[in-house]
Amino acid sequence: MTGDGTSLRALADAQGGVVLTAQALAGGWTRGRLSRFLAAEGWTRVRPGVWLVPGREVGPAELLWTHQLLRPELVASHWSAALLHGVEIRPVDRVEFTRAGGGAVAGAGAVTGATLHRLPLEPGEVTRVAGLRATTIARTMADLLRAGPRDDVLVAVDSALSWRHGGAAGARGSRRPPLTTLDAIGRALTAAPSLRGARVAAWWLAMADPRAGSPAETVARLRMHDAGLCPETQVMLVVPDSGRRVYPDFLFRPQGVAVETEGYAWHGSRAQHQRDVIRFNDLAACPEVRRVLRFTTADVYHRPAMMIRDIRNALG
Template identity: 80%
Template sequence: MTGDETSLRARADAQGGVVLTAQALAGGWTRGRLSRFLTAEGWTRIRPGAWLVPGREAGWAELLWTHQLLRPELVVSHWSAAMLHGVEAGPPGEHPAAVPDFICPGSAAVKGATLHRLPLAPGEVTVVAGLRVTTVARTMADLLRAGPRDEALVAVDSALSWRHGRGSGPPGSRGRPLTTLDDIGRALTRAPSLRGAGTAAWWLAMADPRSGSPAETLARLRMNDAGLHPETQVMLVVPATGRRVYPDFLFRPQGLAVETEGYTWHGTRAQHQRDVIRFNDLAACREVRRILRFTSADVRHRPAMMIRDIRDALA
């Protein structure tokens, strides 16, 4: 019996572009013929015993497939799971998931990946894009336990709100929350003795499902750290038109609205037009006497300047 090229490619396509040498041999290939075929067709060896179809780069998803195929007991977790669920975790190119994360209690080390030896209940595992992954609630609980705070809360706010969907999460998931505060809280209480559980519960209390972007989440945390506690995403009505507008932050007694720009640049005329209309609507609201706007770079890299400007405007 000889291996079939079409079946081999089909199997790889069903596994994120990855196929194992062991799978090919079980399918009837001989080692010599398989080696000649893979070399001639330009397949890439990702790891010993794992090959990637021609024309595809070994990105984070392909690495997850490779590790899980080689070690089926591994469950994708932490930042890798967050990416699979489509959770928004920061500006493009700055996602924390530089190294694949997996949970497997008691397993040996995994070369090229981070292994978390944590307890895992059957109900805390789901399947996303063919991979075994921790559920959204368990993923958020793990991020909160592990920290750092700001990155974890950016992810939690995304999972709780409408803004997620940049990753490869379930089809149709964009526009509705992936989980709830109660579900994350229950995931935390299932293992209250785990390191970081107490701090995680404290941080979870800082989450806000109304947050509209990572920059907004970070700005809220920066203000809270500075003792500033504005209303978030409060509904205001434009007197002349009756349109509703939701400022990112409102210091109502002082009439100060604070707006943060997300990571996506307003690069089209339509987006720019919507931005101008929103600004004018906000300025026309009776509750607003002044508006401050900050970029995502201000929030991330110049928070002291942002806080100083807000304090000056409130004085």
């Protein structure tokens, strides 16, 4: 950096839009000229000594960059690491770090507003995601399993284990592969069996399902599990006339009841809606299926008692 605006912006772009006053001064700026430049250009002060490029808002990623630039020993972990890895999670309004090596952090003010975990962390459990140092996906899932809460954590674990459709409406044209495996998460858990919550974490991991296709599907499965209902998940059925394969979210085979959950709140196109209709008709045509129940995301999250009641009634 040579003390000019272009170089300052380039540095910020390489750091998630964030730049430190100390970095600018080391690059040839004076405090007075830097202050005038930042004010004239409309940079946002994230905290004393940290600036964000114009046109960006301060969000979780920007806060992660801020803290990690100030304290390079901090490693993004737990929900923050899950977000970086691209795991489907509920919105989280905090940033989380684990300090490499554990122990206290000198100058604790540098982590104000962040959750700091003091846990043992091996070099092999740290990777780089989007430029930031973060716990590996397997270690991240292990940390979440130990910390809870169960439903949110299993939504994240199922997402990490399964193929997922991309796009806000679950577009079929984009799928990302699984991010990790059950064995890898299990090894991450057993690497530190004495950590608090390890036993419960193992129980919860046994409830994960790599075949889950959406957060709503995971939560529906958990609601059924809590109610003592144990359907098959994502079992392959063959449509007699066409030979097409169809995979109901849940199947109670003895009763011939298939249960479908809407993984996303809205079908974004007529083509997606048409595929949904074809899928419903294919399910109904399978000899193993006598009745199909469909529940929306809102039903799963906000009306689970109704969902369980309807399933029980259908099962007779």
